[in-house]
Structure formats: structure tokens, C-alpha cells
Amino acid sequence: MDRLEALDEAVALIGEEGIAAARAPIEEASGLPNAAYNSQDWLSLERDRVFSRTWIFVAAEAEFESVGAQKPVEVAGAPVLLVRAAAGINAFHNVCRHRGAQLVDAPCEKATVTCPYHQWTYGLDGDLRSRPHFGGPGINSRFNGDAGPNLDLLPVRCETWNGCVFVNLNGSAEPLDQWIAQFVEIAGEYDLTTVRWAGKIDFEVNANWKFVFENYMEGYHVFSLHPALLKHAPMNTRWSGEWVDSVFHNGYIAPRLTAGRGDELPHYPGLTDEQTRAGRWFLVFPTFGVEIFADQFCVLTANPIAPGCTREEIHIFLIGDEAATGDRYLKARESMFAMWDALNREDLDALERLQRGRRSPAYDGGRLSPYWEVPTHQLGAHVIDAILR
Secondary structure, three states: OOOHHHHHHHHHHHHHHHHHHOOOOOOOOOOOOOOHHHHHHHHHHHHHHHHOOOOEEEEEEEHHHOEEEEEEEEEOEEEEEEEOOOOOOEEEEEEEOOOOEEEEOEEEEOOOOOOOOOOEEEEOOOOEEEOOOOOOOOOOOOOEEEEEEEOOOOOOEEEOOOOEEEEEOOOOOOOHHHHHHHHHHHOOOOOHEEEEEEEEEEEEEEHHHHHHHHHHOOOHHHHHHHHHHHOOEEEEEEEEOOOEEOOEEEEEEOOOOEOOOOOOOOOOOOOOHHHHOOOEEEOOOOOOEEEEEEEEEEEEEEEEOOOOOOEEEEEEEEOOHHHHHHHHHHHHHHHHHHHHHHHHHHHHHHHHHHHHOOOOOOOOOOOOOOOOOOOHHHHHHHHHHHHOO
16 A cells, blocks of 8 residues: 555545644644544554554563574564574564465474474474475475475564564564664663563453553553552652654653562662652554663553454563572562553553543544643654554
8 A cells, every 4th residue: 555545545534634633733633533443444554554664562582582482473463473593583474385374373382383284394494394295195395495485484574672572564664773773862871781571461452552552651640540650659740751753751750669660679770869760651653662660671562453452561671680580589570560460450441441432423532631641642643644654
């Protein structure tokens, strides 16, 4: 789909007035029209024009400890397979070159990638190795790296950064280090090379992916939904945050450290007292969310499964190997995981109410707070701009 086709499709779904509302000043603005949250056609447009053309976080590198580790993921609605080979992590379209069957449907560890349908077998480099009985009973085809591009698995562009694995489905994105450079600059006081993966938490949210990030970005709802977080950082410590090009950032300075936010686990080296009490969160458009406290680096990512269903993951990285995996900090890690699980669950009902509300023809996009919701509103503009670019 080219730019003009995308424009025609966007206008057909949300109207020229919907596009204009996303770009209007906050005093005149409203949220994106309902179709942007509940239309399968709109989600298809986002997959084609937003998710497939940029970098998407898909896993932690530590999930692939051994050669042969395999993990299926979904990117822009397409099945993708991540495989740990001797030289690093490879990504392929997760479909057999024979009849298109999905190759791997659950994380596993195997020396090869084998299609369960007709047992076509591929190496960890994606090259076809064998296809039994293909020429008739007992006539088996075997290959040694010479099957060719029509038979080998189709690669997906894949790169890693500080223990995070990203893929770019259509291969057109800028280099990963350029894409993430502005985030790294804004978060400059933290030595991100010290982080180590400690695990992840999974959620299925019955709401659109944009609701997940709109809620994540703004601090307006904290007084209403998050009592422990409010105690940690009251409303008078908060602001709206801002976008710098494609990177949103927000933060506060808490009065003191509290459970799960800097009180027990090792800290980044060289932080001042104020930096130690800081809570900061970021969104590298479209779906790489990061929260940083003195003792952690947490990735929040949201993969849209359907217009009203999102698979959310929170990957927790801690400072140093002992913090991430050692026995000394086991209870502190468990406390942090419990904190993130509880915090996220406090949002679920509100997110699902937002999704249900978007079924109402009476809702016109609402009226947004000029104090709190300018960056939240701008997320919609980023979506529109990416679709029409």
C-alpha cells in the first residue's frame, strides 16, 4: 500500500475531520475517532504502515541462553520465529516454504527447525536441510546449504541492543542504533550497559494497544487508580511529559525510595541523590516503552492481536548479574515482580472500560486536559503521521 492508498483508506475510516482532530491544538482537539480503536481495517492499516516499517521489541536476549533456543512471536500480525544460532539470534518468517504451515508455536530448544506437517527440516541458519519422501516413497531430498532462496526460510531483519531483541518486518527501518539514539541521549545519566534480564510478566488486555500507551504516558489517572504509586510520588511531583521527535519521556522526583522502586536492589553507578529518587518513563514510537528507576530498567511492550485485544509484556532488567539472578536478592526480585504485576492489574478495568465505551456512537473523542494530556493526544498524531508517511 502506497501513501495515497493509505490516505484514501484513512479518510474512509476516520474522515478528514478525524485526521484534523489528531493534529489540532489541545484546546480544540479530541481523541482519535472510534474506528481507530475498534476497526479491523484500521488495525490492518497500522500493521502495514506503522508496525511493519519500524523496529519492534520482541524478546530479551537472555531468553535464548542455548544454541537451538526458539521462540515464536508476532509482528504486525505476521508470525515470526526467533532462533539462537552459534553466531547469535536469527529471525525468520515462521512459515514452512512447502505449504506455509507455522513451524513453531511455542518456545522450545532444538537442534533444527522442523515443520510438523511434512517434516521439512531447516538448520538454525534457516537453510533447508531435508524434505523426506518428497520425490516419492523413500526418495528423500537432502541439502548442504545449496537448497537456494526458494526453499530456505525467509529472513526477517533482526538486531539486538543491551539485551533487547528487535525486528523490522519489511526491512526498511533506519539502523537500530540510530532509531534508539535519541532515547539513549535523553536517558543519559543511566549506564544501560549494566542491566541484566531478570524475567517478564505477561498480560492479555481486552483493549486497543493505543489505550495501553495513552494510559501509560499520562500521570493524570494515578490519584484515582494507583494508591501505592501515589504514595510513592504524589500528584504534585508529576507533569505531563513531552515528545522529542519520536521519543516520549516523562518523570518525577519522589520524596523517598519505596518498595520495588529503588529501596533494596543495586543501583546504577554514579547517580546523585536526586537521580536515585527519580522515576522516568519513555516511549520510543510505536511500542518500545521503558521505565527506569535507580535499580531497574523495565520494558513495556504491547502487541495488538485484534482491535480490542492486546498482548502486553513487562520485561524486568536489574543492575548486574547478582541482582538479576543471584540468591542474595531473590526476595527483593519477587517483591519487585509483585509490585509490577499489581500496578498493571490496577489499570486493566479502566482500559477495558475505555474499549467498551468506544462502541458508543455518542462518543466524539472527548475533551482533553491541556495540563496532562498534550503528549497523550500527540500519540494519535504520531500514528496518523506514520500511516500517511
